[in-house]
Amino acid sequence: MRHLTRSTVTVAVGVLIGVVILVFVTNGSGLAPAAILVSTLAIATPLLLAAMGGLISERAGVVNIGLEGMMIVGALAGFLISNATGSWVAGVAGGAIAAGLLALVHAFVSIVLNADQVISGTAVNLLGLFGTEYVFRTFFGLGSELPAIQRAPTLAFPGLGSLNIITIVAVVAVPVLAFVMFRTPVGLRLRSVGENPLAAQTVAIHVVKLRFAAVILSGVLAGIGGAYLSVGSLGSFSEGMTNGRGFIALAAVIVGRWNPFGALAACLLFAVVSALGNGFQVSAGISADLTAGMPYLLTLIAIVVFRESASAPASLGKPLR
Amino acid sequence: MRHPSCLLRAGRDTRPIHPRRRAVRGPRRSRPTAVGGVARDPRSGHDRGGGRVNRLQVALRQVALLVVALVVGGLFIVLAGYNPFAVYGELLAGAGFNLVLAIIPGNPAGISTNIAAGNLFATINVWGPLILLGLSAALPFRAGLFNVGSQGQYWFGAILGVQLGITIGSNGGLLAAFLGAIVGGAVCGAIAGALKALRGANEVVTTIMINWLVVYTGHFLYGYAGPFANPVTQQPVSVPFPEGMRLPELLKSGITLHAGILVALVAVAVFGVLMSRTGFGFSVRTLGSNRHAAHYAGMPTKRLTVLVMGIGGAFAGLAGFVEITGTTGQITGSNIVGSSSFAFAGIAVALLGRNSAVGVLLAALLFAALQSGSRFLSGSFPPELASSLSGVLQAVIVFLIGANSLFSYLGGLNGIAARLPIRKTQGAVE
Amino acid sequence: MFSALPTVPLLSLTGITKRFGNLVANSDVSLDVRPGEIHALLGENGAGKSTLMNIAAGYARADEGRIEVRGVPQEFRLPADAIAAGIGMVHQHFHLVDRLTVAENIVLNDEPGSAVLIDYKAANGEVRDLSERMGLPVDPKALVADISVAMQQRVEILKTLYRKADVLLLDEPTAVLAPAEVRDLLTVIRSLADSGVGIVLITHKLDEATLVADRLSVLRSGEIVARFDRGDASPAELAQEMVGREIHTVVARPHAVGATVLSVTDLEVDDSRGVPALRGVSFEVGESEIVGIAGVDGNGQAELVGVLAGLVTPNSGRATVAGEPLAFEHPRSIARQGVAHVPADRRKYGLVADFTLADNFALRGYYTAPFSKRGFLQRGVIDSLCAENMAHYGVKARGVDALAKELSGGNQQKLILAREMFTSPRLLLASQPTRGLDVGSIETVHGRLLKHRDEGCGILLVSFELDEILALSTRVVVLFEGRVVLDRPRSEVSREILGAAMTGAVAA
Amino acid sequence: SAPAADSSEDASAFKVGLVSDSGGFNDRGFNALSLAGLTLAEDAGVSFTSEARESASDSDLVPNLQYFAQQGYDLIIAVGFAQAGPVAEVAADYPDVDFAIVDVATEGDPALEDLDNVQGITFKEQEGAYLAGVLVGGLRASGFEKFDGDAIGTVGGEKQPSVDRFIAGFQQGIISQSPDTVLLNGYSQTFADQDACKQLANAQLDQGADAIFAVAGGCGLGALDAADQAGAWGIGVDADQAFLGDFILTSVVKKVDVAVSTVLKSFADGSFEGGTDVLYGIENDGVGIPAMSDAVPADVQAAVEAARAGIIDGSVVIDLTIK
Numbered sequence A: 001m002r003h004l005t006r007s008t009v010t011v012a013v014g015v016l017i018g019v020v021i022l023v024f025v026t027n028g029s030g031l032a033p034a035a036i037l038v039s040t041l042a043i044a045t046p047l048l049l050a051a052m053g054g055l056i057s058e059r060a061g062v063v064n065i066g067l068e069g070m071m072i073v074g075a076l077a078g079f080l081i082s083n084a085t086g087s088w089v090a091g092v093a094g095g096a097i098a099a100g101l102l103a104l105v106h107a108f109v110s111i112v113l114n115a116d117q118v119i120s121g122t123a124v125n126l127l128g129l130f131g132t133e134y135v136f137r138t139f140f141g142l143g144s145e146l147p148a149i150q151r152a153p154t155l156a157f158p159g160l161g162s163l164n165i166i167t168i169v170a171v172v173a174v175p176v177l178a179f180v181m182f183r184t185p186v187g188l189r190l191r192s193v194g195e196n197p198l199a200a201q202t203v204a205i206h207v208v209k210l211r212f213a214a215v216i217l218s219g220v221l222a223g224i225g226g227a228y229l230s231v232g233s234l235g236s237f238s239e240g241m242t243n244g245r246g247f248i249a250l251a252a253v254i255v256g257r258w259n260p261f262g263a264l265a266a267c268l269l270f271a272v273v274s275a276l277g278n279g280f281q282v283s284a285g286i287s288a289d290l291t292a293g294m295p296y297l298l299t300l301i302a303i304v305v306f307r308e309s310a311s312a313p314a315s316l317g318k319p320l321r
Numbered sequence B: 001m002r003h004p005s006c007l008l009r010a011g012r013d014t015r016p017i018h019p020r021r022r023a024v025r026g027p028r029r030s031r032p033t034a035v036g037g038v039a040r041d042p043r044s045g046h047d048r049g050g051g052r053v054n055r056l057q058v059a060l061r062q063v064a065l066l067v068v069a070l071v072v073g074g075l076f077i078v079l080a081g082y083n084p085f086a087v088y089g090e091l092l093a094g095a096g097f098n099l100v101l102a103i104i105p106g107n108p109a110g111i112s113t114n115i116a117a118g119n120l121f122a123t124i125n126v127w128g129p130l131i132l133l134g135l136s137a138a139l140p141f142r143a144g145l146f147n148v149g150s151q152g153q154y155w156f157g158a159i160l161g162v163q164l165g166i167t168i169g170s171n172g173g174l175l176a177a178f179l180g181a182i183v184g185g186a187v188c189g190a191i192a193g194a195l196k197a198l199r200g201a202n203e204v205v206t207t208i209m210i211n212w213l214v215v216y217t218g219h220f221l222y223g224y225a226g227p228f229a230n231p232v233t234q235q236p237v238s239v240p241f242p243e244g245m246r247l248p249e250l251l252k253s254g255i256t257l258h259a260g261i262l263v264a265l266v267a268v269a270v271f272g273v274l275m276s277r278t279g280f281g282f283s284v285r286t287l288g289s290n291r292h293a294a295h296y297a298g299m300p301t302k303r304l305t306v307l308v309m310g311i312g313g314a315f316a317g318l319a320g321f322v323e324i325t326g327t328t329g330q331i332t333g334s335n336i337v338g339s340s341s342f343a344f345a346g347i348a349v350a351l352l353g354r355n356s357a358v359g360v361l362l363a364a365l366l367f368a369a370l371q372s373g374s375r376f377l378s379g380s381f382p383p384e385l386a387s388s389l390s391g392v393l394q395a396v397i398v399f400l401i402g403a404n405s406l407f408s409y410l411g412g413l414n415g416i417a418a419r420l421p422i423r424k425t426q427g428a429v430e
Numbered sequence C: 001m002f003s004a005l006p007t008v009p010l011l012s013l014t015g016i017t018k019r020f021g022n023l024v025a026n027s028d029v030s031l032d033v034r035p036g037e038i039h040a041l042l043g044e045n046g047a048g049k050s051t052l053m054n055i056a057a058g059y060a061r062a063d064e065g066r067i068e069v070r071g072v073p074q075e076f077r078l079p080a081d082a083i084a085a086g087i088g089m090v091h092q093h094f095h096l097v098d099r100l101t102v103a104e105n106i107v108l109n110d111e112p113g114s115a116v117l118i119d120y121k122a123a124n125g126e127v128r129d130l131s132e133r134m135g136l137p138v139d140p141k142a143l144v145a146d147i148s149v150a151m152q153q154r155v156e157i158l159k160t161l162y163r164k165a166d167v168l169l170l171d172e173p174t175a176v177l178a179p180a181e182v183r184d185l186l187t188v189i190r191s192l193a194d195s196g197v198g199i200v201l202i203t204h205k206l207d208e209a210t211l212v213a214d215r216l217s218v219l220r221s222g223e224i225v226a227r228f229d230r231g232d233a234s235p236a237e238l239a240q241e242m243v244g245r246e247i248h249t250v251v252a253r254p255h256a257v258g259a260t261v262l263s264v265t266d267l268e269v270d271d272s273r274g275v276p277a278l279r280g281v282s283f284e285v286g287e288s289e290i291v292g293i294a295g296v297d298g299n300g301q302a303e304l305v306g307v308l309a310g311l312v313t314p315n316s317g318r319a320t321v322a323g324e325p326l327a328f329e330h331p332r333s334i335a336r337q338g339v340a341h342v343p344a345d346r347r348k349y350g351l352v353a354d355f356t357l358a359d360n361f362a363l364r365g366y367y368t369a370p371f372s373k374r375g376f377l378q379r380g381v382i383d384s385l386c387a388e389n390m391a392h393y394g395v396k397a398r399g400v401d402a403l404a405k406e407l408s409g410g411n412q413q414k415l416i417l418a419r420e421m422f423t424s425p426r427l428l429l430a431s432q433p434t435r436g437l438d439v440g441s442i443e444t445v446h447g448r449l450l451k452h453r454d455e456g457c458g459i460l461l462v463s464f465e466l467d468e469i470l471a472l473s474t475r476v477v478v479l480f481e482g483r484v485v486l487d488r489p490r491s492e493v494s495r496e497i498l499g500a501a502m503t504g505a506v507a508a
Numbered sequence D: 001s002a003p004a005a006d007s008s009e010d011a012s013a014f015k016v017g018l019v020s021d022s023g024g025f026n027d028r029g030f031n032a033l034s035l036a037g038l039t040l041a042e043d044a045g046v047s048f049t050s051e052a053r054e055s056a057s058d059s060d061l062v063p064n065l066q067y068f069a070q071q072g073y074d075l076i077i078a079v080g081f082a083q084a085g086p087v088a089e090v091a092a093d094y095p096d097v098d099f100a101i102v103d104v105a106t107e108g109d110p111a112l113e114d115l116d117n118v119q120g121i122t123f124k125e126q127e128g129a130y131l132a133g134v135l136v137g138g139l140r141a142s143g144f145e146k147f148d149g150d151a152i153g154t155v156g157g158e159k160q161p162s163v164d165r166f167i168a169g170f171q172q173g174i175i176s177q178s179p180d181t182v183l184l185n186g187y188s189q190t191f192a193d194q195d196a197c198k199q200l201a202n203a204q205l206d207q208g209a210d211a212i213f214a215v216a217g218g219c220g221l222g223a224l225d226a227a228d229q230a231g232a233w234g235i236g237v238d239a240d241q242a243f244l245g246d247f248i249l250t251s252v253v254k255k256v257d258v259a260v261s262t263v264l265k266s267f268a269d270g271s272f273e274g275g276t277d278v279l280y281g282i283e284n285d286g287v288g289i290p291a292m293s294d295a296v297p298a299d300v301q302a303a304v305e306a307a308r309a310g311i312i313d314g315s316v317v318i319d320l321t322i323k
């Protein structure tokens, strides 16, 4: 309950900042607030999904810096499977499963073999980055025309614009996750495992199983985030198309203090700055490097301003024994 | 159970003992292997039973991991429809390692020594920067800090160095570039260190953010019509680092071997001595193993955090210096944007090398061979897959490094090694 | 009740052997607990007590031997299996989730409510009922991080009772408690036993054991060497069985106090949560004087030592060492002023677990002669100094290159003491120097402290053990709610006076 | 000299090495087209053996070039402006090896202009883009379907000279036909992140753009997709991207493959000349737009043809600054 009151404040602050930025700044960008909102949500979608994934894993005590690798794997698998089956649902599911499998390896290596979770996450990123390149080129060779795939549909919201169905999933995922995390037995157990696995063990919680589930789920969510890019937003794939989003998501988890609403606020902050940057660049001709760098600068400032304090799960990164 | 000589009961005199004139040389020590700043605790009791990890066993294990990595990589090759033996063979040849065969009298393999030497030079040219990038991750790891900022530090160092060097010109320009790169990299790393020390900001996140900031700054500086772009050719590339000011050439066989490797070797030696022989290294290791104890012991933990990240950054900046003044001779805006794998390379090298000087040296050589050798794959493998393949191999290796208890988990290698007639080093009091 | 003991024990361990590498932690150990019985398990540090209990509770697996619960053979793969069999363990180092509430910790994994929603009201209610019924009152809604150690221990016990455990394994439960709290706990344990629960009690406090236990087993080097029924052995006999030799309680002989070494004036400090912990504390320590700081845990002792060691920032006040102002917040400068510090939490502060003993020995002085020359470590010097000092402080270990985490608590403490005394300090801050140590180790440590006192060192001794304070101190200072409520020579205080002062009943 | 990698071809065959820049061969842009140029030459009956090397970063450029030079390759083709410096360095060391460098003019580059074994190959992208601009502007002025906004958007990958030549030419073509058009321009600063290009294009579409010209390699696919989703027109780049769908109005084709193939032909017949620059424009069919369909009104077709003629005869002068 304490968690919810604190997160409410975080959300309130986040939303307030967002609104203030929107009101004061939209004129100059040449974009209507509705357009900025839609654009913000679109940019935030993959970040949010990956951040929710990262949050679950880290709440269970397993560091997941491999989100980026899991996302790109999800993106490629989603593209390949949607292409093979002709179904976007299968594509997204495929992306989720492929990334989940990669997460399974991470889980095995870091939970069963007690490996350093950072090392394992680094390997996940390397494998994702180069492995997808390798597979993609093996399948499609060079420079050839990519097939058109079926993509996740968009839903029109009158007066606002249209949003991809995966965007809606991502937005809904936040309160659902918060509910599960703070109100349900499984959430309580998950948190206890991340805070003090030995304590969890003393009450017969199967720490290893729960951590496995959490890490795999984090891969699944990151995979859906990646599949959003290929199957949802673009209907195509390109090498390195996640372009660091996994790391932004990780930063959002930390800036948001491992709280779903906090991470949501951080993702939205990043996304709204990006969206505004696009608007300003187009109409006011502000340097593309400046607008591209701005979200990172603001994230950095947010990290420094909102001190991390002691909110990290107490056993984050520590193997069980 | 306990060594009999230790069962001394408290004696008469409780006054502390001060050093004798002739200090006894103690038994050789192995450093605690705190990889990634997290104290390792392999699940098996094997390592603990003997007190210290047997070196041969460690070496055997690392080699076995490499073999497994090659097998996994081989699967990738087979899946793409190529012959792994041919590919690995060419990879080795591409790295110039076939020079060894050419030395066999009569050169039965018909190796072109020129080409093999050239390839080897190319590998060594990559080796240097990889050592430096490895050190940039290894030193912070030792202090329990995770430096993902090698990319930003590399470029900030390179930019500062190159611009200083070009400004100062032929008299001392190279030295200026060298110092500028150290300062640039160090500043970039120290900022993350300071944010950690003063604001508790997670260094993983701050270094990643700083990477992007440096990337976009660099991209702007060397972008089309950017302030540092070449004003004559109008291309988004720096002015070429003047020919006469480049790192000296050591050897040439088609491909030039430049002095970058010497810079790296000196750096790795400095690192080794620093870590194992100096009080500074001792305090870094303490910080990495037990922050609270470091504070209790009076170590300046905040200053150390800044310093360690700064020195790590300086190593990365030096890598940039070596690469630009030795190999590329220029800075391209687009290359700054597309260089995210630098940070990974450093981390992977440090991890594979277990953050030790010798380890980093060997791990960097392996990765250099992979990168450089894959560049020279020909015939047996499509060029567009080559660099991805070397990346995949690196990933698999890092995975297996992380999983270094894999063998004890499977119950295999330890058993094998235990059966080998190796005398375990036993330390004793007195 | 005792005459009606059923023949089948609740828990019986037979022929348990456990090895760690070459070390045999338990060797063919057999032990049983019957309903309604308190069975004390005694032994030196490292004798294998915790290991045995860990095996009984499913945290470790024996290499050989059998476990039976009510005559039924069991195989415990995980703690969950032991819990299911009705065995609950309370570890010396609590296994609680600090950031959850008391009730959440207790009901965890067995939460009232549906599968998708925890019924917090029911949880809090059940926990309150249970705690009151068992005589272990707690506040269900408090965060574990915010409650005292004694409260946390209640939570641990309630956790097992909530799961209907009828065998309780308590590993050194009294080590962290104040005397009054110890009395309360022993009463609760007795009444639990009387209700039919079987209890194994590990303790280093032999008088407690003889007082409360129905049977006592002594473990030495992994083997059971003696077993007594209630009243069959005195604490001294037990000590002799444990250590294998006679133990003499150390008694301080009076010694002339010299010039003032430490002078503390009006010290005010907040704790980590910003609550005032010290409110104007003043006292002095002289050469060859042991000033014992008595008090219940949480009355400002930790902050006092923290400030004097440079680890905690004071709000106001002054402190001088030999007339020189103490360099607040600078642990190294303070050490150079001649202040040594044996920290209460040796695992967190005192040692680097993954370092060798030699490196731990050099932890404080590594940067200066004789450990370093011109910034370079003198490995040979460090090793030989460490070896010699280890021998003289009776540190039992494989060698100087053993890792600190391999040592038992007593040996770790002796190593720390050896290191801290190496510089021949003017002042030693000794915080809980014998917590968790066995009688033999306590004897050694006490002996050392008195020797150092005789050699002129001033000692500030913080302890929750009244016996320790009374045995060693020249003067006694009682802290209550951050204030000095009593400051008198040892000769002018008694157990009763101190006990009263510690509850705030006496003004200074 | 050294044994060739694959020398099964007849002895008269010369050896060609191709070095990509750090964009890699899968950039859906000029690296990919250069590689395709080798095939094109082969199909045209030129006899040679070839090997291609991908550069993962700038660090690979010099070693890759040196490798081919050392191996005794006869002609080395370097792709991309980033290779100007490395080619200058290596070509000076190997005066007997010939080099061709795509997207770089040797003239005006102090490091290159004195080397007589390097040929520069450049494109007047602005000319092709101008034609596309005339087409788009003309259709817009004539009220062609889907032109219902008041702006046209251009999405660049990184800001580079060749990218900006495309954009500048395109914008002027539009203005020449439809002077009141609002011109929106932005850069994603990446050639890989498709979604970044898409969001940028969306920002332009939200501001009233009814056609998007993407000059961003693989990333540009995202911008074109945004146009497709919004019911706007897309204009492709480098190759004819009509395969993406009916929403592709036209593409500005930059025939790097043809240029590479031409270099090989000239090398085979001995007409290759180092120390010179080859410039591809409308006139020699190095850039352009694909044939227009009948759906394009005759007057617009005529305007495009007039512009083509004007560029060739010099009466149309294209300014290289971006609006």
Ligand SMILES: Nc1ncnc2c1ncn2[C@@H]1O[C@H](COP(=O)(O)OP(=O)(O)OP(=O)(O)O)[C@@H](O)[C@H]1O
Residues within 6 Å of the ligand: B045, B048, C020, C023, C024, C025, C043, C044, C045, C046, C047, C048, C049, C050, C051, C052, C406, C407, C408, C409, C410, C436, C438
């Ligand atoms: N996980 C382990 N690995 C290796 N050795 C261990 C391990 N756990 C315990 N030991 C060793 O086994 C022996 C018995 O340890 P145990 O914890 O049972 O002692 P104890 O009787 O509980 O001591 P104390 O009184 O200090 O609590 C010790 O020598 C200890 O060092």
Ligand SMILES: Nc1ncnc2c1ncn2[C@@H]1O[C@H](COP(=O)(O)OP(=O)(O)OP(=O)(O)O)[C@@H](O)[C@H]1O
Residues within 6 Å of the ligand: B048, C045, C046, C050, C051, C091, C092, C093, C171, C172, C405, C406, C407, C408, C409, C436
């Ligand atoms: N991983 C380990 N390796 C070697 N020795 C260990 C290890 N873990 C614990 N020990 C040893 O086991 C013994 C018991 O540890 P300690 O006294 O700190 O805890 P404890 O009294 O047994 O408390 P608890 O029962 O809560 O674990 C010590 O001698 C300690 O050094």
Ligand SMILES: [Mg+2]
Residues within 6 Å of the ligand: C049, C050, C051, C171
């Ligand atoms: Mg114990």
Ligand SMILES: [Mg+2]
Residues within 6 Å of the ligand: C092, C172, C409, C436
């Ligand atoms: Mg103990």
